[in-house]
Amino acid sequence: MKQWNFLQVSIHLRDLDRASGLLWNLGTQGIEEQHLKTSKVRIKAYFDAASDIRTLTQKFKFQCASASLPLHSISSKTEIERDWFKKWREQVNPFAVGQRFYLIPCQEPANPIPEDRFPIRLEPGMAFGTGTHETTQLCLESLEQYLLPKRDFLDxxxxxxILAIAATKLGARRVVACDVDPVVIRIARANAVINRCASKIKFVLGEITEIGNSRFDFLVANLTLEIVEESLFQMLKRLRPGGWLALSGILDRQLPQFNRRLRETSLIFQERKKKGEWICLVLRRGQGG
Ligand SMILES: C[S@@+](CC[C@H](N)C(=O)[O-])C[C@H]1O[C@@H](n2cnc3c(N)ncnc32)[C@H](O)[C@@H]1O
Known part of the structure; x- marks a missing residue:
C-alpha cells in the first residue's frame, strides 16, 4: 500500500488561494479542504513518501511568513494511502464555468450536459487545472470572450x-501547448484524448522557447508573476500584430509592479478580469507592431 507525506495547516478562508498556490509550487500532489466554523479552513496537502516533509514544512512556513499569510496551526505526518484522489473526485461534481464551458471530472456520468455549453472532461491527476481555481476560470472566460474560431492558439x-482543450472547442485552428513538467504533459495528452481533440493539439515539453518561432493569434499563460515577467519578451515575439494575450496567476496587489513592466512593451490594455485576489489581464498587440 502506498504511503504519503502530508502537511496540514489551518488558515483563514481569505488566504486559501494563496496558501494552495504555495503548496502547488512546492510540489503537492493533491489538496483536501475542510471548511471549519469561524471563517477558517483546514487544508491537507499530500506529498510523495520520498519527499523531505520537514524541509517542505520549513519552506512553506518561510514562504507564508514572507507573504504575510498567517498560519493558525501547522503539522506534518506520513499516512497510508486512503485513495485521496478518489475522495477529491467525489467532492467535485460537474460545474459550469463562464458562459460556454461545463467541466466534468472524468468519473462523473454528467447527464444531462447543458446544450449551450462545451463539455470538458478532466482527469487532472497530478496536474494543476481542474477548473476549480479562479485563475483557470478567468482564463476560460477570457478565451470564450476573445478567441475567435480559426485562430492559432498557444497555451x-x-x-x-484544460485551456488548450477549451481552445479547440471554440474552434481554434492550430493549438500548441507547452509545460516544463513531463508528468503534466502526459496527463494533458491523456485529457486531450478523452476530449477527442488530441489530433488538434501539439504538446511540447519545455518553456515557450522550445516551441520554435511561429506566431499565434492568441496566447494564454496561467503562471506566476515572476515567470510571466521573465517570459514576456518571448511571448511578444510569438504574438501576431493584433493578437491577444491573456495572463493570469497574478495577484491583484501585484498589478502596479506588473504595469511598470507592461509600459515597456507595445501591448494595449484590454481588460482586467478579477476573482477573489486573482486577476487575468487581457492585452492586445497593436496592429502596427
Ligand atoms: C498554475 S498551472 C496552470 C495550468 C492550466 N493552464 C490552468 O490554467 O489551470 C501552471 C503550469 O505551468 C507550468 N510551468 C511553470 N513554469 C513554466 C514555464 N516557465 N514554462 C512553461 N510551463 C511552466 C507548471 O508545470 C504548471 O503545470
Missing part, C-alpha cells in the same frame, strides 16, 4: 491541458 504552462 504556456498547460497543466491538465
Amino acid at each position: 504556456i504552462g498547460t497543466g491538465s491541458g
Whole structure:
C-alpha cells in the first residue's frame, strides 16, 4: 500500500488561494479542504513518501511568513494511502464555468450536459487545472470572450491541458501547448484524448522557447508573476500584430509592479478580469507592431 507525506495547516478562508498556490509550487500532489466554523479552513496537502516533509514544512512556513499569510496551526505526518484522489473526485461534481464551458471530472456520468455549453472532461491527476481555481476560470472566460474560431492558439504552462482543450472547442485552428513538467504533459495528452481533440493539439515539453518561432493569434499563460515577467519578451515575439494575450496567476496587489513592466512593451490594455485576489489581464498587440 502506498504511503504519503502530508502537511496540514489551518488558515483563514481569505488566504486559501494563496496558501494552495504555495503548496502547488512546492510540489503537492493533491489538496483536501475542510471548511471549519469561524471563517477558517483546514487544508491537507499530500506529498510523495520520498519527499523531505520537514524541509517542505520549513519552506512553506518561510514562504507564508514572507507573504504575510498567517498560519493558525501547522503539522506534518506520513499516512497510508486512503485513495485521496478518489475522495477529491467525489467532492467535485460537474460545474459550469463562464458562459460556454461545463467541466466534468472524468468519473462523473454528467447527464444531462447543458446544450449551450462545451463539455470538458478532466482527469487532472497530478496536474494543476481542474477548473476549480479562479485563475483557470478567468482564463476560460477570457478565451470564450476573445478567441475567435480559426485562430492559432498557444497555451504556456498547460497543466491538465484544460485551456488548450477549451481552445479547440471554440474552434481554434492550430493549438500548441507547452509545460516544463513531463508528468503534466502526459496527463494533458491523456485529457486531450478523452476530449477527442488530441489530433488538434501539439504538446511540447519545455518553456515557450522550445516551441520554435511561429506566431499565434492568441496566447494564454496561467503562471506566476515572476515567470510571466521573465517570459514576456518571448511571448511578444510569438504574438501576431493584433493578437491577444491573456495572463493570469497574478495577484491583484501585484498589478502596479506588473504595469511598470507592461509600459515597456507595445501591448494595449484590454481588460482586467478579477476573482477573489486573482486577476487575468487581457492585452492586445497593436496592429502596427
Ligand atoms: C498554475 S498551472 C496552470 C495550468 C492550466 N493552464 C490552468 O490554467 O489551470 C501552471 C503550469 O505551468 C507550468 N510551468 C511553470 N513554469 C513554466 C514555464 N516557465 N514554462 C512553461 N510551463 C511552466 C507548471 O508545470 C504548471 O503545470
